[in-house]
Amino acid sequence: MADKNSICPQCGKEFECGAKARLEKCWCFSFPHIISPGEGKDCLCPACVEEKISARTKQTKLTIYRGDITKLHVDAIVNAANSALLGGGGVDGAIHRAAGPELLTECRRLGGCKTGEAKVTKGYNLPATYVIHTVGPVWRGGDQNEPELLASCYKESLLLAHSIGVKTIAFPAISCGLYGYPINKASFIAVTAVKNILTFHSQFKEVFFVCFDERSESAYRQALVV
Ligand code: ADP
Secondary structure (H helix, E strand, O other), X not given: OHHHEEEOOOOOOEEEOHXXXXXXXXXXXXXXXXXXXXXXXXXXXXXXXXXXXXXXXOOOEEEEEEOOHHHOOOOEEEEEEOOOOOOOOHHHHHHHHHHOHHHHHHXXXXXXXXXOOEEEEEOOOOOOOEEEEEEOOOOOOOOOOHHHHHHHHHHHHHHHHHHOOOOEEEEOOOOOOOOXXXXXXXXXXHHHHHHHHHOOOOOOOEEEEEEOOHHHHHHHHHHHOO
């Protein structure tokens, strides 16, 4: 345990560094534009990283919402779609049912979507103006680029949302249903990727992490406090 510990160069406190402990890439690596990560040598502790991020993202509220994403009155909801974009089960099915058949008609014209990318349609009968469709990775044990692809879903969805003037947006737990991504890993990636984009784009007023069950809610609560 002791050899995994680092001293934070900012506050001087001892902490367990993710990079050093080889648990995950450390928190610093997700924010290289505001922190210089040192692979465990000069990494800041999570509290000091969080302080720097908060200063850059304080204009946006991050909210955990327990319930059905199709009921949310936001500018855009994100759909955890499959690459055909022709509807499916889980949140995808719920979104298509609530939006009505015109959503599928528009989706047919999009020509599918690759894993980690995002495409936008109107929301039709949904309270949300837009649906941003993104395709999460299928969990295959974690060494098939799944973390990068999952982070890319959040990043590409937010960049697309930014380009059409969205100010409020709701994400489901992408890949955490049928695609089998472990929720405690996925929630951390989701929160980190969202905060990363928010440090560049300040237009967003509120980002919702929609949790369908108690387990995902508690994973997101942990991820949001670092
Ligand atoms: P994937 O195929 O990407 O895993 P799923 O739709 O199977 O997508 O599941 C993604 C997450 O969405 C899961 O955590 C699931 O519980 C949740 N979910 C399912 N229906 C809804 C809904 N109506 N609103 C919000 N989240 C939902």
